[in-house]
Amino acid sequence: MTAMSTRAILLVRxxxxxxxxxxxxxxxxxxxxxxxxxxxxxxxxxxxxAGVTFEVASGAALILRGPNGAxxxxxxxxxxxxxxxxxxxxxxxxxxxxxAGHADGLKAQLSVAENLGFWAGVFGTRDIAAAxxxxxxxxxxxxxxxxxxxxxxxxxxxxxxxxxxxxxxxxDEPTVSLDTQNVARFAAAVTAHLAGGGAAIIATHIDLGLPxxxxxxxxxxxxxGIRADDPFGDGFDEALT
Amino acid sequence: xxxxxxxxLALAIRAGGGFGLSLAFFLIFTTLxxxxxxxxxxxxxxxxxxxxxxxxxxxxxxxxxxxxxxxWEDGTLDLIATSPVPLEGLASMKALAHWIxxxxxxxxxxxxxxxxxxxxxxxxPWLIASLALGTPALSAIGTFGAALTxxxxxxxxxxxxxxxxxxxxxxxxxxxxxxxxxxxQDATTPLVMLAGxxxxxxxxxxxxxxxxxxxxxx
Numbered sequence: 001m002t003a004m005s006t007r008a009i010l011l012v013r014x015x016x017x018x019x020x021x022x023x024x025x026x027x028x029x030x031x032x033x034x035x036x037x038x039x040x041x042x043x044x045x046x047x048x049x050a051g052v053t054f055e056v057a058s059g060a061a062l063i064l065r066g067p068n069g070a071x072x073x074x075x076x077x078x079x080x081x082x083x084x085x086x087x088x089x090x091x092x093x094x095x096x097x098x099x100a101g102h103a104d105g106l107k108a109q110l111s112v113a114e115n116l117g118f119w120a121g122v123f124g125t126r127d128i129a130a131a132x133x134x135x136x137x138x139x140x141x142x143x144x145x146x147x148x149x150x151x152x153x154x155x156x157x158x159x160x161x162x163x164x165x166x167x168x169x170x171x172d173e174p175t176v177s178l179d180t181q182n183v184a185r186f187a188a189a190v191t192a193h194l195a196g197g198g199a200a201i202i203a204t205h206i207d208l209g210l211p212x213x214x215x216x217x218x219x220x221x222x223x224x225g226i227r228a229d230d231p232f233g234d235g236f237d238e239a240l241t
Numbered sequence: 242x243x244x245x246x247x248x249x250l251a252l253a254i255r256a257g258g259g260f261g262l263s264l265a266f267f268l269i270f271t272t273l274x275x276x277x278x279x280x281x282x283x284x285x286x287x288x289x290x291x292x293x294x295x296x297x298x299x300x301x302x303x304x305x306x307x308x309x310x311x312x313w314e315d316g317t318l319d320l321i322a323t324s325p326v327p328l329e330g331l332a333s334m335k336a337l338a339h340w341i342x343x344x345x346x347x348x349x350x351x352x353x354x355x356x357x358x359x360x361x362x363x364x365x366p367w368l369i370a371s372l373a374l375g376t377p378a379l380s381a382i383g384t385f386g387a388a389l390t391x392x393x394x395x396x397x398x399x400x401x402x403x404x405x406x407x408x409x410x411x412x413x414x415x416x417x418x419x420x421x422x423x424x425x426q427d428a429t430t431p432l433v434m435l436a437g438x439x440x441x442x443x444x445x446x447x448x449x450x451x452x453x454x455x456x457x458x459x
Binding site: 043044080081082083084095097098099100101102103104105106107108109110114118119121122123124160164 | 252319321
């Protein structure tokens, strides 16, 4: 129909790789969780990235770096399946990715327990206790999300990741509005997730001190002809932080 | 998916959820008609079926833009789209929640308002039946319209323009059913047509709504 049809789009779903939870322990062989090859991503009508290639094994974290508007958000949205890729391959297990974007995705009228309980229902999991503990939300359980501070909302939003029980976390600027203590709490949660056989792809500008974190700069993959300050990039939201 | 429905109902009942707004609009709209038309009971009973159906339709329209817009604004829609719940299921649950919070109260309130408009006695069962069978179609069509306009700032007017023409068949057969019953004629045929429209809409539009959501989430 259009130029779209000439582009090869191949999404390979591997049924067995990355099943969660993976066996704990350092002696287990590294399982490849997600493999991305020659991926081209677009945001709206504009192509943002081209030729992105990387792979993340279980227990590893990929830290996305790049200037504002380079395409970190676009890459994460493509990996999460919100935006179809223009070309290239994403190999990962079906329903393996838990995505967290700039917005918290909370309902102001519902309490902390109700918000987490809702996501537990959506993802077919039951237990919210581990998520509550990891982000110290116990004193806030009955508080409505609308009556919480930005940092508290962020903690609740991040606690949702534990509730999903999915092996691959795709996080977009997860530490926004968190204080030092809660950044440490978040880093501990990610470390525990990786130790349990999970993987994480995180766009962030701060050093989380994660073991086995690999930095991946998206700048070389910015599609030619696209300005780095493209309005469809993630520059706007980052400028607010 | 039941969790989605329960959450939507809880949000509708809590402060700021807008539950009852449509019902209040329906009450006021129908009460205003005698003031505009005059207290002539024969004229009122002639136009009552049309007015009641039109009021229900406009009241439904009032709350459509909230269906996906709030979830889109706070990022919940992105998160649900990456969850195991299919968007078709989300659209069905949203339509069902809209019907429970909007359509069902309208069905319950319509007989009382029929009394106000001097609707003839034999028409009441048909009024209830036609609204009960017709309002689910209004919610399903509205959900499709809301999915098309999600992400557009103040898309409510555009939504009305898209949805109102699609409401015509339901309005036509719904009002015809009640007015035939009011004049002592057989109202079965328009009621069956109405049920047919609703069945077709319920079967097809959740898929269309999900496709529209996928495009708008890109």
